[in-house]
Amino acid sequence: MTSLPEDLPRRIGEGDRDAGVRRLQEAYAEGHLSHEEMDARLHQALTATTHGELVEALGSLPAEPAGTASTIGAVSGRIKRRGVWRVPRFLKVESALGRVHLDLSRAVIEHPVVDIELQLGTGRARITVPRDSTVEFEALRAGWKDTRYRRPGRRSGPAAVGGPTIRISGAMGMGRLKIRHAWR
Structure with missing residues (x-):
C-alpha cells in the first residue's frame, strides 16, 4: 500500500484560476504589466494546479483598490x-x-x-x-x-x-x- 504525504499543497479549481486571470487582466489594463509579461503570467496562471503556483503568477502586482x-x-x-x-x-x-x-x-x-x-x-x-x-x-x-x-x-x-x-x-x-x- 502506498502512503501519500500528509502535507500536499492545496489544489485550486477553475474559480481560483478565473479569479487569477481577472486580476492579471486588470493589472494589464492599468498598465502594470507589459504584453510579454502578461502572456507569461497568464500561461503560468492557467497551468497552475496549486495555490502557491497561482500566487507566484500574481506576485509583485500592486495592491488591489480599497473598494x-x-x-x-x-x-x-x-x-x-x-x-x-x-x-x-x-x-x-x-x-x-x-x-x-x-x-x-x-x-x-x-x-x-x-x-x-x-x-x-x-x-x-x-x-x-x-x-x-x-x-x-x-x-x-x-x-x-x-x-x-x-x-x-x-x-x-x-x-x-x-x-x-x-x-x-x-x-x-x-x-x-x-x-x-x-x-x-
Missing part, C-alpha cells in the same frame, strides 16, 4: 460563512452579541494576504483557515479571554507552505476567538 473591502455585520444571532465563497482582500466582521464562524478551508482566496478585522462584543468567533496558510493575530485585542490557536502539529502532520497569509486584527469584548487549520 475590495467587505463588511459583514449583525447585532445578534449568527454570522456564518462556509463552503465555496469568495474572500475579499479586506473583510470586516461586526457583531455586538452574536457568534461568528468563518470557514476559509474551501473558500476562493485570490490574494496572498487577507486581512480580517473583527469587532465583536460578547459573542465568540471561530475561524478555520486553509491547511497551507499562515496566521497572524498579534494585532487582535482580546478583552476577556485569550485567543486559542491550534497550529498544525505532530498529530495532524506538518503544515504545508505556500498558502495565503491570514492577518486577524480588531477587538474582542467578552468572547473568545478560536483559530484552527483545516485538516485537508
Whole structure:
C-alpha cells in the first residue's frame, strides 16, 4: 500500500484560476504589466494546479483598490460563512452579541494576504483557515479571554507552505476567538 504525504499543497479549481486571470487582466489594463509579461503570467496562471503556483503568477502586482473591502455585520444571532465563497482582500466582521464562524478551508482566496478585522462584543468567533496558510493575530485585542490557536502539529502532520497569509486584527469584548487549520 502506498502512503501519500500528509502535507500536499492545496489544489485550486477553475474559480481560483478565473479569479487569477481577472486580476492579471486588470493589472494589464492599468498598465502594470507589459504584453510579454502578461502572456507569461497568464500561461503560468492557467497551468497552475496549486495555490502557491497561482500566487507566484500574481506576485509583485500592486495592491488591489480599497473598494475590495467587505463588511459583514449583525447585532445578534449568527454570522456564518462556509463552503465555496469568495474572500475579499479586506473583510470586516461586526457583531455586538452574536457568534461568528468563518470557514476559509474551501473558500476562493485570490490574494496572498487577507486581512480580517473583527469587532465583536460578547459573542465568540471561530475561524478555520486553509491547511497551507499562515496566521497572524498579534494585532487582535482580546478583552476577556485569550485567543486559542491550534497550529498544525505532530498529530495532524506538518503544515504545508505556500498558502495565503491570514492577518486577524480588531477587538474582542467578552468572547473568545478560536483559530484552527483545516485538516485537508
